């Protein structure tokens with residue numbers, strides 16, 4: 569590179585990534601092919617619109633790229649083009665959720681004073697900011713109602729969620745998480761959505777790779793819409809896609825319009841190509857093995873930490889993700905200290921609130937762990953046993 573400053577920083581970051589144990593649940597390590605597509609000349613092309621319907625000329629090639637990404641996304645999740653529509657253009661998860669809500673949930677109408685309502689999991693229970701958190705636009709532009717986990721089980725209490733949904737009558741229920749370790753019962757969420765007449769939107773950003781690899785249940789038989797980022801367990805570039813069930817409600821048309829002209833201009837065709845590469849990679853038998861190993865590793869890590877006396881939220885995990893209570897009501901250490909102690913020893917995690925956290929998001933009671941990146945590096949169960957011991961020693965030092 570001619571730009572020596574940036575070249576040096578890229579090398580520094582490569583070195584940092586190689587030298588640490590990465591337990592950030594939302595990160596992964598992409599293939600060289602994904603990187604090649606990202607760094608390709610596709611980045612030079614402006615392509616506002618959709619394949620065959622663009623505002624600019626010269627889209628013969630990028631139309632093929634985008635159509636290939638769509639076809640691969642459908643194949644990966646075993647969906648038929650006649651039943652599901654895919655928009656592969658969203659630049660990331662948050663704007664994808666935002667665009668979808670603008671399409672499907674009414675905004676404040678000054679004439680009638682009516683405002684649509686979104687129902688999602690509370691941030692401290694494991695939901696994402698874009699699931700109606702009051703500080704997010706999704707909690708400002710729309711009314712928002714948030715459900716919490718059952719206090720005894722630290723898991724979703726479907727009866728409580730149903731009662732809340734029937735009382736609150738949201739227009740859309742978003743189910744999915746950013747820090748919930750368990751399997752979500754999508755069938756029950758479908759019943760809840762039907763009981764209150766809401767749209768069921770599944771945000772599978774975290775577990776999409778596990779669904780693709782057959783290590784987590786698929787939300788597609790039950791959802792109206794599904795959004796996923798492509799950069800977490802799916803091991804693709806930083807990007808997002810939206811799947812929309814095709815039916816008479818024509819959500820597909822509304823969502824396409826919400827993306828462009830609603831929210832975006834030109835899609836990032838280099839990233840769409842990189843996402844297509846990752847979809848092909850995730851459809852291979854090796855990826856099935858990978859996804860299963862991710863979950864096995866997380867289960868072992870959770871169990872070992874538990875054996876060493878740590879409080880693991882919900883008593884374990886069914887996914888790649890573990891939520892660990894390091895504070896333990898004053899018997900341990902705050903999540904922020906835990907995260908910085910581990911980082912000093914080369915183990916990267918993020919501090920995280922835990923259900924019913926009394927300490928606040930900037931100095932919470934726990935940390936979130938994930939096994940996607942280290943499983944990509946080939947780590948197995950025995951490595952998780954050693955890692956748990958190492959973490960315990962560091963945290964108690």
Ligand SMILES: Cc1ncc(COP(=O)(O)O)c(C=O)c1O
Nearest residue numbers: 660661662696745746771773797
């Ligand atoms: C469940 C969920 N949805 C949406 C997002 C937002 O994705 P992005 O960071 O790409 O905006 C995240 C990211 O952490 C997430 O975990």
